[in-house]
Amino acid sequence: MAIQDDTPAQDWEITKKEVNLEEIRAAKVRIKSYVPETPVSRSLYNSDNLGHDVFYKLENFNITGSFKIRGAGNALLSANENEKDSDVIAASAGNHAQGVAYIARILKRSAKIFMPERTPIVKVAATRSHGAEVFLTGLLYDDAYQAAVQYQSKHGGTIVQAFADAAVINGQGTAGLEILDQIPTVGVIIVPIGGGGLIGGIGCAVKTLRPDIKIIGVQTKSFPAMKESLAAGKVTGQTSGMTIADGIAVKRPSSRTLSLAQQYVDEILLVSDDDIAAAIMSLMEKDHLLAEGAGAASVAALQVYKDKIIKLANGKSVCCVISGGNIDVTLVGRIANRGLVATGRMMRLTVRMADRPGQLAELLKAIGSTGANLIDLRHNRHFGALYYSDVDVEIDLETTDFAHQATIRKNLDQMKLNYTLL
Numbered sequence: 001m002a003i004q005d006d007t008p009a010q011d012w013e014i015t016k017k018e019v020n021l022e023e024i025r026a027a028k029v030r031i032k033s034y035v036p037e038t039p040v041s042r043s044l045y046n047s048d049n050l051g052h053d054v055f056y057k058l059e060n061f062n063i064t065g066s067f068k069i070r071g072a073g074n075a076l077l078s079a080n081e082n083e084k085d086s087d088v089i090a091a092s093a094g095n096h097a098q099g100v101a102y103i104a105r106i107l108k109r110s111a112k113i114f115m116p117e118r119t120p121i122v123k124v125a126a127t128r129s130h131g132a133e134v135f136l137t138g139l140l141y142d143d144a145y146q147a148a149v150q151y152q153s154k155h156g157g158t159i160v161q162a163f164a165d166a167a168v169i170n171g172q173g174t175a176g177l178e179i180l181d182q183i184p185t186v187g188v189i190i191v192p193i194g195g196g197g198l199i200g201g202i203g204c205a206v207k208t209l210r211p212d213i214k215i216i217g218v219q220t221k222s223f224p225a226m227k228e229s230l231a232a233g234k235v236t237g238q239t240s241g242m243t244i245a246d247g248i249a250v251k252r253p254s255s256r257t258l259s260l261a262q263q264y265v266d267e268i269l270l271v272s273d274d275d276i277a278a279a280i281m282s283l284m285e286k287d288h289l290l291a292e293g294a295g296a297a298s299v300a301a302l303q304v305y306k307d308k309i310i311k312l313a314n315g316k317s318v319c320c321v322i323s324g325g326n327i328d329v330t331l332v333g334r335i336a337n338r339g340l341v342a343t344g345r346m347m348r349l350t351v352r353m354a355d356r357p358g359q360l361a362e363l364l365k366a367i368g369s370t371g372a373n374l375i376d377l378r379h380n381r382h383f384g385a386l387y388y389s390d391v392d393v394e395i396d397l398e399t400t401d402f403a404h405q406a407t408i409r410k411n412l413d414q415m416k417l418n419y420t421l422l
Contacts, residue, residue: 060325074171094123163195173201187316196257203264247294281339
């Protein structure tokens with residue numbers, strides 16, 4: 001459900017004094033010894049598929065597995081003398097937490113991190129491994145942030161915001177400077193959006209130097225807050241939602257990031273969780289890369305909006321920002337299965353047939369003749385069948401694509417069998 005809080009975008013004259021090319025260049029110098037430059041790689045598969053060079057900006061190769069360490073590093077390293085002895089407080093869905101904890105440990109500052117209860121275990125464990133004290137609270141980032149604010153009001157300390165702070169945004173913008181150096185031919189940059197700090201920083205750096213480059217944002221259909229805020233001209237968000245892209249599950253942007261998006265973002269595209277699952281699978285199989293849901297969102301947009309991206313690129317290269325790779329291995333298996341189903345690589349059939357000798361063999365022969373691989377079979381006489389002489393056979397199959405699945409269905413139709421797809 002969408003909600004509005006009547007907060008307008010921050011006045012642009014204020015925003016451009018806080019977030020600008022000079023500050024981003026200063027951030028690059030400031031964090032250089034703490035945050036090494038991340039590489040780019042050319043995707044052979046997506047380049048062939050798109051007909052243009054497609055590159056990935058591999059923020060999942062960062063020290064803490066995501067771009068967030070850039071902003072966290074700049075914010076903590078630029079802190080004034082009065083703040084340097086106070087506790088560092090942050091709220092995060094996982095990646096900002098790790099960046100803050102890592103830099104705080106180097107600077108010998110205590111870190112208190114508030115994270116949603118559903119944060120992947122791998123992100124919680126990694127944050128604790130950097131010496132931070134972690135508090136799990138609420139369902140989403142916004143809930144954790146409110147808990148962080150309450151903690152600060154009671155105990156003191158310095159909050160490092162995940163996306164709204166100007167120093168954080170300038171730090172994220174250093175990725176944009178690297179992209180321009182690494183991919184001189186770039187014409188489109190696709191960036192995942194949660195709160196909008198990454199796209200705000202990249203957009204500022206890139207558009208200031210190369211206004212011809214298109215900056216395209218990506219959000220999930222469950223959390224389209226920035227897209228809706230741009231349409232409304234004020235901060236708009238959601239009360240709830242679910243997505244496998246926890247890194248961009250943010251209820252609403254800030255007035256500052258909305259101001260930056262109004263200035264620098266050309267368009268925002270929406271993708272589903274199934275699109276993201278398919279992109280994660282594609283990255284693993286075709287590009288040998290592991291990305292979390294938020295990190296794969298840019299590739300999902302590339303694959304779903306292929307024709308639009310081709311038109312926007314206008315013959316130039318496309319860069320997808322792989323914003324993070326901190327994915328729980330237990331989730332990988334579940335996402336892989338959804339990705340296989342979404343791309344026609346796996347199917348489940350429930351076939352109702354007469355329970356008599358030889359019938360099952362005929363069914364398996366009809367399926368096997370297509371080259372499908374049998375994953376699992378359940379022969380159920382007790383539940384589901386309509387009559388005493390019927391049996392339901394549930395079959396899980398590995399297939400090559402949707403055309404292959406159509407061939408299987410054609411064979412079953414020729415046998416005049418009743419079946420359903422799950």
